[in-house]
Amino acid sequence: MPARASEPSFPARREFTLNRVVEAPRALVFRAFIEPERMKQWWAPRGFHILSCALDLREGGAWRMRIRSDETGAIQTEVGTYREISEPERLVFTHAWVRRDGSLTPTTLVTVTFADLDEGTEVRFTQSDFHSPEFCQSHEEGWSSSLEQLTKYAPRL
Template structure:
């Protein structure tokens, strides 16, 4: 049997999400780069954040564990490719398998657009998915995480 994996067409291998936050752009940017703040939002609802490390500089790496409600650990890792505070973050994003080996990598680009002194539009783009199932799973996870980001920013601006 001849097995073959076809790449998804460009429009199908990307995930684009946009959120508007009632928070200043520097605060939203900091929520993406401060490990303590990320621990409060950067996992789907019901998951908890475990160990995490990040070296927020171009070429710096990050690695974090999220734990499922069933107690299973999932490790994510990547490298920061571009940091323009408070406008833009670009980083690789991939999961480690049960043996700690890296899987396919995607590229995440997040831009932060100031809509006013207390409002920010975040444009999130993740590209390079190997399958529709992977893209859809990430859509669910990021959407849930961004709901928690709304809650964190509401607390920080109250």
């Protein structure tokens, strides 16, 4: 039976891309994505802060971060593996959350590119392979908040 005109079918959104201009040199902006002390200044969305950050900064190396909600005190752990580290142009890594039972949410892929601009660095952040549109939307909101914090942190890079 053909679909009725009142029932459009849209593919579920499985990725998003965010672009930000960060007023700092590309090498420093890249370092803000790979140095724990710099990451602690911006990585977690507004209303959260980083408790710990461990990185095995090599292709195939794992990373792990724990963040806490300022409002509820709830602690969340995010993990992943570096797939590509091309300093200072490109960073690719997987991303998942650790559930309370120790299992992981479905893994997504993050690709970040860094381009020189006269006024600083363009950061292009793409996260893909989401299992649901809702999960995609919540990550887009969280990363948008984090990247806004990065732009505010840029003068101290």
